[in-house]
Amino acid sequence: MSAETPITQERRVVTEIPGPKSRELHARRTAVVPPGVHSVLPVYIDRAHDSVLVDVDGNQIVDVCGGIGVTTIGHTDDAVVAAAEAQLHKVTHTLFTMTPYEPYVRVAEYLAQHVPGSTPEQPYKTLLMNSGAEAVENGVKIARKYTGRPGVAVLDHAYHGRTMLTSSMNYKAAPYALGYGPRAGDITKAPNSYPLRDGLSGPEAAQRTIAYLEKVAGAEDLACLVVEPVQGEGGFIVPADGFLPAIADWCRENGIVFIADEVQAGMARTGTVFSIEQFGVEPDIVLSAKGIAGGLPLAGITGRAEIMDKSQPGGLGGTFGGNPVSCAAAVAVFEQIESQSLLAEAQRIERAFKPALEGLQAKYDRIVDVRGKGAMLAIEFADPETLEHDAALVSRVIARAAQEGVLLLSAGAFGNVIRFLPSLKMSDALIADVVSVIDAAIAAEI
Ligand SMILES: *Cc1c(COP(=O)(O)O)cnc(C)c1O
Numbered sequence: 001m002s003a004e005t006p007i008t009q010e011r012r013v014v015t016e017i018p019g020p021k022s023r024e025l026h027a028r029r030t031a032v033v034p035p036g037v038h039s040v041l042p043v044y045i046d047r048a049h050d051s052v053l054v055d056v057d058g059n060q061i062v063d064v065c066g067g068i069g070v071t072t073i074g075h076t077d078d079a080v081v082a083a084a085e086a087q088l089h090k091v092t093h094t095l096f097t098m099t100p101y102e103p104y105v106r107v108a109e110y111l112a113q114h115v116p117g118s119t120p121e122q123p124y125k126t127l128l129m130n131s132g133a134e135a136v137e138n139g140v141k142i143a144r145k146y147t148g149r150p151g152v153a154v155l156d157h158a159y160h161g162r163t164m165l166t167s168s169m170n171y172k173a174a175p176y177a178l179g180y181g182p183r184a185g186d187i188t189k190a191p192n193s194y195p196l197r198d199g200l201s202g203p204e205a206a207q208r209t210i211a212y213l214e215k216v217a218g219a220e221d222l223a224c225l226v227v228e229p230v231q232g233e234g235g236f237i238v239p240a241d242g243f244l245p246a247i248a249d250w251c252r253e254n255g256i257v258f259i260a261d262e263v264q265a266g267m268a269r270t271g272t273v274f275s276i277e278q279f280g281v282e283p284d285i286v287l288s289a290k291g292i293a294g295g296l297p298l299a300g301i302t303g304r305a306e307i308m309d310k311s312q313p314g315g316l317g318g319t320f321g322g323n324p325v326s327c328a329a330a331v332a333v334f335e336q337i338e339s340q341s342l343l344a345e346a347q348r349i350e351r352a353f354k355p356a357l358e359g360l361q362a363k364y365d366r367i368v369d370v371r372g373k374g375a376m377l378a379i380e381f382a383d384p385e386t387l388e389h390d391a392a393l394v395s396r397v398i399a400r401a402a403q404e405g406v407l408l409l410s411a412g413a414f415g416n417v418i419r420f421l422p423s424l425k426m427s428d429a430l431i432a433d434v435v436s437v438i439d440a441a442i443a444a445e446i
Contacts, residue, residue: 007049009430011405011437012060018043019057040409041402048075051426053407061402064434065409066421069232069264069376072291072333073342074423079332080294087328094324096128097317103327104128110334111302114273117282125308127301128322132263132289133161135299136226138316139285140165142303143224143257146310151222153213153256155192157234157413160226160261169226171234172413188217192231193239196369196380197387202242209243210250219250224257224285229275232264235412236378236419238371244279251284257307259285263299264376267291268337268424271346271374278373294333298326345424346374352428353377353420356435364442366390375426378411378419389414393445400441406434 018026018041025044044056051074053061066072073080087103096104108126118124127142129135140152152169159176160166167176168183177183190212191198193205200208213219229244231237251258260283265275269291276283285303292298297320301308336342354370357379361367368387369380381390394416398408411419418438422431 004047007047007052007054007060009050009052009427010060011052011062011433012058013403013405014059015057017041017055017059017061017403017405019055019059021056025056041407043402050074050077051423051430059405061405061407062430062434063407064420064422064426065407066291066423067295068409069269069290069421071295072267072269072375072421072424073294073336074425075295077294077332077336079336080296080329083328083332084296084325087325091324093320095319096322097314101324101327103324103331104322107298107300107322107327107330107334108302110331111286111288111300115283115286115302116274116277117304123305124302125305126303127308127316128327129299129301129318130297130320130323130326131161131299132261132287133163133166134318134321135263135287135289135301136160136166136169136261137163138301139226139259139261139287139303140224142285142301142307142311142316143259145315146307147223147255147257149221149223150186151217152187153217153222153225154187154189155209155227155231156189157192157194157231157237158189158226158228158261159231159233186221188213188222190216192234192237193243194237195240196371200240202240202244203246205240206243206246206250209247219254219256222254222256224259225251226259226261228261228263228265229279229281230265230270230373230376232419233411235380235417236372236376238373239279244276244281248281248283257284257303259283259287261287263287263289265373267333268342268346269374269376269421270372271343271350273337273343275373275376292333293326293330296323296326296329298323298330342424348428349375349422349424349426349431350377352431353422353435356432360435360439360442363439364446366393366446367442372420375420375422375424378417380412380417382416389416391415393442394418396445397438397441400445401437404437404441406437408438
């Protein structure tokens with residue numbers, strides 16, 4: 001624990017935002033960090049706890065992004081800090097592929113226990129890496145090895161990372177892939193289910209996706225279909241009921257590995273450990289990262305043993321993958337999911353936050369959709385008649401909320417969605433405060 005005064009869970013704006021010290025730091029940063037590494041809000045953070053960031057000028061900013069769904073159990077969570085600190089003093093690195101250690105095994109055990117479909121007859125095994133993109137890369141590698149096929153299928157509006165393979169899998173070329181080509185080959189992008197905009201039922205949308213993939217990719221050439229059960233960067237798009245089970249069935253019938261990319265939606269975020277559970281699908285492989293270790297870098301690839309066991313010794317791994325400190329932090333996250341009923345807390349957040357957002361929708365007709373699950377919620381802005389995306393309004397609302405000390409983030413292929421990824425410990429009172437700031441920002445900017 002730091003010797004500094006505890007951070008109160010409230011908004012407090014004491015300078016303009018960014019303040020003078022942040023602006024000074026930003027000038028230094030601009031000289032030595034390239035603009036490709038862009039910061040949404042160039043406010044420099046000194047410390048943080050639970051839902052509040054304290055910047056170098058002393059402003060207290062309410063964080064409704066959690067570093068994009070990473071600090072799901074809150075910033076500098078006491079149990080995570082204690083577990084990481086204890087592990088730092090024990091062993092910080094050996095390289096698991098040289099000499100192993102227990103925390104890695106405990107993380108693998110927990111993940112295996114919580115994947116829907118895992119039974120003693122059908123066990124799941126886990127490889128640990130450092131980032132979401134590495135999880136996706138390894139999921140694809142493992143699926144190719146198992147099937148002996150090359151093809152990778154993804155859905156429109158998907159986001160899977162910024163490495164060479166994953167940036168080629170994303171829906172948007174800009175900013176992730178533009179100019180960094182040649183892009184990776186054998187990737188087919190198929191229509192997703194987007195109830196607001198396609199008006200299709202789940203089975204109808206699945207039929208469209210399947211027909212497209214059969215025509216354009218050819219089922220027998222596909223190693224895997226990689227799907228975010230709730231799309232993250234794409235705008236928290238929840239597929240229509242029946243879409244995911246139908247495409248998962250089609251994958252099974254055609255020997256295609258169904259990979260659930262739960263990097264953003266997983267780890268208690270939506271009210272279950274993995275969001276795919278809520279869609280009644282048993283994935284062949286599920287990917288975790290972001291919220292798994294309370295802010296430390298860690299990623300998991302958890303798959304059916306039969307698939308995972310196909311890779312030869314030495315074929316999988318990496319120097320830092322499954323770092324012991326990150327694993328110890330992850331175990332502390334898992335323990336809190338259980339001991340503090342964090343799944344129920346995600347449902348509490350939905351109960352407090354969603355009706356308040358629906359209240360805004362009733363007030364402002366440019367909010368055309370309120371959607372999401374648990375503590376993964378979003379509002380989409382568009383022209384109410386034509387549904388033309390209104391990204392400009394989203395930018396203005398986010399900028400105004402920042403001035404008031406609320407950190408918001410956009411999403412969506414057209415930037416017209418505001419997404420909310422609060423800590424599962426954010427109080428109802430703080431949620432109400434955030435909604436009142438958004439309300440005033442929309443009123444001022446519309
Ligand atoms: C963030 C994200 C990734 C990439 O994770 P990194 O840790 O940034 O590499 C992959 N998939 C999804 C769904 C994500 O949200």
